[in-house]
Amino acid sequence: MNADIDVTGVRLVTERLILRPFEKKDLDDLYQYASVEGVGEMAGWSHHRSKEESAEILSTFMEEKKTFAVVLKESGKVIGSIGVERYSPDALTEAFYLLKGREIGYVLSRDYWGRGLIPEGVLAVISYCFDTLGYDFLCCGHALTNLQSQRVCEKCGFSFLKETDYYLRSGESRRSCMNVLLSPKRFGRDTYE
Template sequence: METKRLVLRPFQIEDAKQLYELAKDINVGTNAGWPPHKSVEESRKIIETVFCQDDQYAIFLKETNELIGAVGLSPDTKRLNPCIKSLGYWIGQKFWGNGYATEASKRVLIYAFEEKKLNGVSVVHFSINEKSKNVISKLGFVYEGTLRYASRRYDGVELDDVEYLMDKERYEKVKDDLWRE
């Protein structure tokens, strides 16, 4: 999949070194709930076990072919409905503030509703993650609620989950904005 500035494609083992360079940063994984990667080998294993699943995409800059993050759809662990998936994304810190998470997520939402014909897409952020909240707001999700102390991060910190949903009806209302680059 492509956008104006980005290429979204499945991860490949060859991406492990670039993934490690981004994922070793404590500020990247901590906001998403996972520990910093400790080695290229660990990043390779993450590609083989996590990023190998369906609908998981590496995000590359078209201009430089540089890996900048990841985006994807996963089963929604809080809903038993297989026609609703959960959107996840992260961007390497040196690429923050450029709108890449929003741009990549727009493309995945279009794919989710237009090609996969999902009934809905959920998204969650920790209450401490304002950057993710801003992305979700730009995408047009509807706030559903906050689950207090819903997650325990890898370092033992308990965090609130802030929950949002975009169903088919909401998608129809915002899809013109999503298609606009």
């Protein structure tokens, strides 16, 4: 089942990043990375065509309280996001039906790719979900062709569960791959390594 999440007041600090809820002042930074063609498309959403579109998404982030802004410590700039999203039960197997979890989703400004920043942020979110919120599992899906996201999953300890069809807002589907990570506290490390 989908677990509860509310990132209000949460601040996760890693070596290079601060993860915190989105704020109104983040609009320019959000528009800057989300308007680059080809980046959002890898995650199943279209790049933003206007600052108004980014403002709507920003309001949604602030209302839904499930998305962390990824702030680069050295500049204070928001360079991406990590969401603790609802998953579709069909994307998992029966073994997960009674367990409590969520799906991790992420995007990073193209200017910062390849420095291990998202794995660093995702590891902090994983610790928060397991150690503070007591989740049983996390999952993370990506298009079969998205090898960059696959590498993030591998680096963060997720294991392949199954192939699935992921439906975009447009109604189109994409062949995707679902990965899972069980809480080491609840299940012991051996079960997923």
